[in-house]
Amino acid sequence: MTKYASLIFFLIVFFNLNAQNLDEQFDLKNTFIQPENIIQINDGHYFIDFGKAYFGTIEITSKESQSDSLIVHLGEKLNGVSHIDRNPGATIRYKRAKLNALTANIPTSPKLEPYKRNTTGAAIRLPDSVGVIIPFRYCEIENLKVPIESITIRQKALHNKFNDKASSFSSSNKTMDAIWEMCKHTIKATSFTGYYVDGDRERIPYEADAYINQLSHYSVDNEYAMARRTNAYFIDNPTWPTEWLLHTVLMFYTDYMYTGDIVPLKEHYENLKLKTLMDLERPDGLISSQSPNLTKALVLKLGFKKADTKIKDIIDWPPAQKDTGWKLATAEGERDGYDIVPVNTVINSFYYYNLKLMSEIAGFIDNKEDVIFFNKKAKKVKETINTILFDSEKGIYIDGEGSTHSALHANMLPLAFDLVPEEHIASVTKFIKSRGMACSVYGAQYLLEGLYKNGEAQYAARLITDTTGDRNWWNMIKSGSTMAMEAWDVKYKPNTDWNHAWGTAPLNVITRYMWGITPKTAGFSVAQIKPQLGDLSFSSIKVPTKVGFINADFKKNKNNTATYYITIPNQMTAEFIVPEKSKKVFLNKKRIKGNKASFILEGGTTSIEIIY
Structure with a gap:
């Protein structure tokens, strides 16, 4: 293992990216939302429910002045009836703030203290005029001395330009309808920075998060500027997991197919070739982040600002207990016990898919030599994967070279990316179905895609609409969230947040696979x-x-x-x-x-x- 044996550089994300100033750049909007319900708790104490969580704050306008201060509570989660959870745990948000007074007919908002992690380092900055905002659905007001009828209280929601009427879905399955609506709301509500960010804990763009966000966004609105902005961001600001980096080509390819605009592909073609990580290839075509070819020079070419910080190889987040010290509900976390070896099946499945898409991209820009070049590489990688990483006796894929373990992930990725030979689709699919939802909300994107692409539409629909246990989207709704959560439940990821667009797989899968509506050209x-x-x-x-x-x-x-x-x-x-x-x-x-x-x-x- 070389000094640069791990591809990724964690500290870069937090300390070396330029802060983003959104002033006068993006089409950010404030929408003012009226309460759905107001309940008096006791004298001067009121509970307000706005129906859905948005990123923002509240705005209070009173017809009468009040010289005494008020206490305002904002939060995403309840603790009992009509009471905001003051200690919600994980990264579920709650804030308490003080309003010194109310001046008649003057709109006022509480001053919220910022979270350091999502307002420093690599976090996307909001315009100074926005102030501090948090995701919240509920509000409590204490010590209100003027009559409640004298005040107007509104949820001041910040989001990017969004056409609510551009999409709709309904069906005979009301659970499916509710999940689709939750996911659509997530896409709108999490657009508050003008970039596809991972959630409120960090507010940082990550390639895998952004790709699922893009697929879902393009399924509900024909507004493409935010995706374009995010794609361009990743050219010079890659993030540290190997697997995340391998989503870059997917995002650019998807944008071209939906918009028909060839300019980004031409402009960034050479960088996209780099982002396939083909420089890490060994003679049989497979790649590894522990390749001796991973030099400081290559790391810098990939867009990283430093090349001296070593961290773990790629895993399906959140990682196993042994990697974090977290006390999780299951020892294997969200990766089904995946055995992370230097040459692993997940990474090389993504690599194959990158090569396959690059052959198409080369054709789009009329680079005939590269069409042949990438097709040849893809064919070789496919043959090697199906020779070295396939257990012919069991009829399923192993986690990587030298491993004896087969996780859901090592099989759902080859199925989703058309790597599985026709004669083995039945055995691979049977194994996948035996594992259920043994992956994260992110991994569910590829699980569902592989199932729909290979004749398992009914089973995939059952996974989407499952209401048993807690490893499903219904559990997010049942838990009280109105946006997709970062993980199935807090017990699977103790720092999870309630506002993660990478959990919206059902939305884009219903559109692109269940209804099957996609761009052919x-x-x-x-x-x-x-x-x-x-x-x-x-x-x-x-x-x-x-x-x-x-x-x-x-x-x-x-x-x-x-x-x-x-x-x-x-x-x-x-x-x-x-x-x-x-x-x-x-x-x-x-x-x-x-x-x-x-x-x-x-x-x-x-x-x-x-x-x-």
Whole structure:
């Protein structure tokens, strides 16, 4: 192991990135939200519920003056009925502040003390005019001397430009609907810095967080500036986990497919090649962050400001108890006991996917030599993974070279990235299903993708809508959060927060895989619609694109038929993939002859009836 055996440099994140000043740069908005409920606790003491948590503060306007001071409590979590939890634990937020007085007809807000960790170092700075804000849903006011009818109290929510009407979803499964709405709200509410940040504990952009944030954001709004800004940030400000770095190409690729703008790919092409980490390749094609090729010069080229701080290799957060000293609910934390060896399956699955996408990116910019170059590399890596990292006797992948353990992660990533040979899909899928949700909320993105891509739509939908135990999105709602949480529960990650957009996998998976609405060509000039709606009896969805909105409705009829009504913009065509086991298909009430696997929809509304 060399002096630079670990790729990542923790202190860089906290001490060496430039602070971001958002003044006059971004389209940040304040929305004022009225209370949903006001309850009098006792004389002068009131409890206010705004319905959902946002990042911001409160604004009080009184018709009468009050010279005595007031005490204001803001928080995300309750402790009993109508009482904000003053000690919520983890990184769940609560603040107490004092208002010295109320002056008639003058809006006033309490002065909140900042958290050092999310306002220093690499944290994205807010404009000075914003002041200190926290995520909160609830407010308590004590020592109010004027009548409650004399004051107007509003939640002053800060967020980036967001079109609430750009998307919608409903279905026959109300649990799914509630989870989708929670995730959509998360995307809006966590946009308060103008960047995709990880959550309130740090307010730092991380590539893996940002990628899932991007997928979900693009599924509910056709506003792309924030993703562009975040992508550009990562070129010069990479973060320390190897796996996170390997999300950079994914983000740039996704942006091009949704927007059709080739400029960022051309501008950053050479840097994207670096971010694949192909410099760490050994002769058989696999990479390792313990490669002797990881020199100080390479680290600096990757964008790190220093090259002298060694930390751990990549893991699925949060790590196992032995790595942190945390007393967790399960010893393996969120990684299903993953055996982190120098040449591991998760990292090399991401590496393969990077190469695969880079071959497409090279084609987009008309670099024919690199198309061949990356295709050749991808083919070699795939062959090596399926030779060295696959247990042929068990029919599943091991965690890495020399390991005898097989975690969910070592199998769900190859499945999601199309690495699994057709003859082994059944055994790999069977193993994955035996593990349940043995990954973090971040890992769930790839678990769900792999399942939907390989004929397990109904099982994937059950994972999304599971209400048993605590390793599911329903537990977030049941716990009281109105945004996606960083982890399934505090007991799995003791410093978890209640405002993490990387927990929104169901939102983008429902759009991109369950309804199957994705760009087939860059900029959505051609869309693909591949519905896998499982046992839903009806569903409706509205999906934003660069050229307009796709509206789709589905209803399962009693006579073993299903009807779709799909409306697409006039500037678009769409390839509709016929669901499996379809016997007859009628397009605008006319029978389509033959057993076509797909057909093209033109702009406007099309009715599709399928007989099973």
